[in-house]
Amino acid sequence: MSIFLDKSSKIFVQGITGSEGSYHTGRMLAYGTNIVGGVTPGKGGRKTTHGLPVFNTVKECIEATGATHQCIFVPPAGAADALFEAYEAGIRFSVCITEGVPVHDMLKIAGATPGMRIIGPNCPGLISPGQSLVGIMPGHVFKEGNVGLISRSGTLTYEVVDGLTRAGLGQSTCVGIGGDPIIGTTFVDCLREFAKDPQTQALVLCGEIGGSDEEEAAAFIKERLSDTPIVAFVGGRNAPPGKSLGHAGAIISGSFGTSQSKIAAFQAAGVPVADRPSQIPELLKERLAARV
Amino acid sequence: MNLMEYQGKELFRRCGIPVPRSQHCKTPDDVAAFIEKNPGKWVVKAQVLMGGRGKAGKIKFATSAEEGCAVAREIMATPMPPNRQNPSGEPVNSLLVEETMEIDKEAYCAITVDRASKKPSIIVTRFGGMDVEEVHEKHPESFTYHFVDTASGYWPFVGRGLAFGAELEAGYRKQFPAIAAGMYDLFFRYGAKLVEINPLILTKDGRVIAADAKIELDDDALFRQPELKEWQAVLPLDEDEKLAAEAGLGIRNFRRFGGTVGTLANGAGLAMGTMDAVKNAGGEIANFLDVGGGADAQRVRNCYELVVNHTAAKVFFVNIFGGITRGDEVAKGIVTAMKETTSRKIPLVIRLTGTNEEEGRRILAEAGMTPVQTMDEGAKRAVELAAGA
Numbered sequence: 104m105s106i107f108l109d110k111s112s113k114i115f116v117q118g119i120t121g122s123e124g125s126y127h128t129g130r131m132l133a134y135g136t137n138i139v140g141g142v143t144p145g146k147g148g149r150k151t152t153h154g155l156p157v158f159n160t161v162k163e164c165i166e167a168t169g170a171t172h173q174c175i176f177v178p179p180a181g182a183a184d185a186l187f188e189a190y191e192a193g194i195r196f197s198v199c200i201t202e203g204v205p206v207h208d209m210l211k212i213a214g215a216t217p218g219m220r221i222i223g224p225n226c227p228g229l230i231s232p233g234q235s236l237v238g239i240m241p242g243h244v245f246k247e248g249n250v251g252l253i254s255r256s257g258t259l260t261y262e263v264v265d266g267l268t269r270a271g272l273g274q275s276t277c278v279g280i281g282g283d284p285i286i287g288t289t290f291v292d293c294l295r296e297f298a299k300d301p302q303t304q305a306l307v308l309c310g311e312i313g314g315s316d317e318e319e320a321a322a323f324i325k326e327r328l329s330d331t332p333i334v335a336f337v338g339g340r341n342a343p344p345g346k347s348l349g350h351a352g353a354i355i356s357g358s359f360g361t362s363q364s365k366i367a368a369f370q371a372a373g374v375p376v377a378d379r380p381s382q383i384p385e386l387l388k389e390r391l392a393a394r395v
Numbered sequence: 396m397n398l399m400e401y402q403g404k405e406l407f408r409r410c411g412i413p414v415p416r417s418q419h420c421k422t423p424d425d426v427a428a429f430i431e432k433n434p435g436k437w438v439v440k441a442q443v444l445m446g447g448r449g450k451a452g453k454i455k456f457a458t459s460a461e462e463g464c465a466v467a468r469e470i471m472a473t474p475m476p477p478n479r480q481n482p483s484g485e486p487v488n489s490l491l492v493e494e495t496m497e498i499d500k501e502a503y504c505a506i507t508v509d510r511a512s513k514k515p516s517i518i519v520t521r522f523g524g525m526d527v528e529e530v531h532e533k534h535p536e537s538f539t540y541h542f543v544d545t546a547s548g549y550w551p552f553v554g555r556g557l558a559f560g561a562e563l564e565a566g567y568r569k570q571f572p573a574i575a576a577g578m579y580d581l582f583f584r585y586g587a588k589l590v591e592i593n594p595l596i597l598t599k600d601g602r603v604i605a606a607d608a609k610i611e612l613d614d615d616a617l618f619r620q621p622e623l624k625e626w627q628a629v630l631p632l633d634e635d636e637k638l639a640a641e642a643g644l645g646i647r648n649f650r651r652f653g654g655t656v657g658t659l660a661n662g663a664g665l666a667m668g669t670m671d672a673v674k675n676a677g678g679e680i681a682n683f684l685d686v687g688g689g690a691d692a693q694r695v696r697n698c699y700e701l702v703v704n705h706t707a708a709k710v711f712f713v714n715i716f717g718g719i720t721r722g723d724e725v726a727k728g729i730v731t732a733m734k735e736t737t738s739r740k741i742p743l744v745i746r747l748t749g750t751n752e753e754e755g756r757r758i759l760a761e762a763g764m765t766p767v768q769t770m771d772e773g774a775k776r777a778v779e780l781a782a783g784a
Binding site for chain 2: 130179180203204205206207208209210211213214215241244254255256257258259260261262265282284285309311312314315316319338339340341378379380381
């Protein structure tokens, strides 16, 4: 088992003939992801360089291929359109890699697509190692195992996973939830799924300054996952208040959203917080040993 | 993108939110000419993005053209003093001359994006005209919120409920729902992340008017508003933002901190993590720099020169973990950039892993550079080099 994604998940790619879409489709196929086709309006009927069929509309694509999951690589102005098109066609699982999607488009999506699981936008996607990779993660740093991982950042996720893999701690599913103010899937949404997954024995949460998602995750853990070995990390401790650093999400305002507030919330829930990513594997091993 | 008060009030007018009669002026002479033609009691307000104008003496009254000219000169003579939010202060480049209001009550109203509910949130308190964070500390119970369902949109019941809930003075109640409607309209029409009216005043003759306007627009939605993009030209960028823009980076991708370890990473999360790693290794950070998704030779060179020429960096720590960024491209970028740059040379510490890492390492090795294996190792090496240099 794993969450959200397994070997049988049939994926199609919106924006499959664009440079990023095409490049990462190739990488996903090489990893073993079950990609069955793609959509680029106006290029229907052709084949991609990987030999996959291209369709003009999502509806045609899923009728012909039976795809159930989608990955979006379209430019920011078209991302909400791509999500709505897929929703209307019956898709209920979307990964949106696109960075720079207007926040109001996401507000409209959030209010009008009940039942659709959206990962992102502005995220690296997700991976169930050994089974399927949807997004832009470098597959070779991951290894199949029992640790579930949730992260707001892209590149920092790879850093953490690399450490886990080197320490012999493989992963069940790793989800990069994205750094935008409005994201489809939060820490708590992922925690609910991990709580039901028998493969996942331990969890790593990589948070970041800004917002209150980590505080809510800590509250959920305290109530529902107090027996699960969990380690957290909070990025951006040295960020100055009131300045946003790159990520739209990484901005501190008021007392909520500071690294201190998040670290305190995790500690109050009994979750140790690593000072640096390289500490995560040893802390997790300690937690796993303590449980037995 | 944050708007100046006069820009915000222009959007208020377009969305039916009542504002005082006013004139935007660029010079003291413009102020005098306007008051000459329109006798009365006027208030002259500095147009800056920083808060705290009243306390800084940047809002003054004038009842004649001469007085208008004099106070305008005085306001424009000195920049806004620095504060924690903006340590470099802000010059006053223009003024808003506005009719004075007979104020009976002051309230506060804002609409913003609520992350947790994923809805627009309208916030009201009967305490207006003060720093809202201070009000929140002193009177947290006075705040009333409504999370708007975007499917049904805004309806007057929302405004009525907020006015009753916040115990706004009776005089506000009839007009408030239309004002909140205007704010909701503006929020979506112009892609605003924040629309704030502080204070929303009740005048002695019973009118409800937005006496100030604070609007933050979503930069990602500006492509839909070519006109507002032009408004951006008059908005001040701080030094770091200017440097970032010149180097072809997003204005939020570069920040200086005064230390000796220069950093570059791909992705904001890793860039913050890199800063944390340098701190953990006992070093002082020169800068935050997120190079973004693609890192070709020109971009790497721009970043190197940005750090070398504008910070006190004695060493440059490049930390790349490839996902969408390809390691071979970054390696080529680094090699070419170092060959071509005419700026002073400082030692590089390179950590390169992820997508196409072998190819990237090979390219670096051929150019005589040896990448380190881990972020902590790189941070340690960089801090040692900075201390020894």
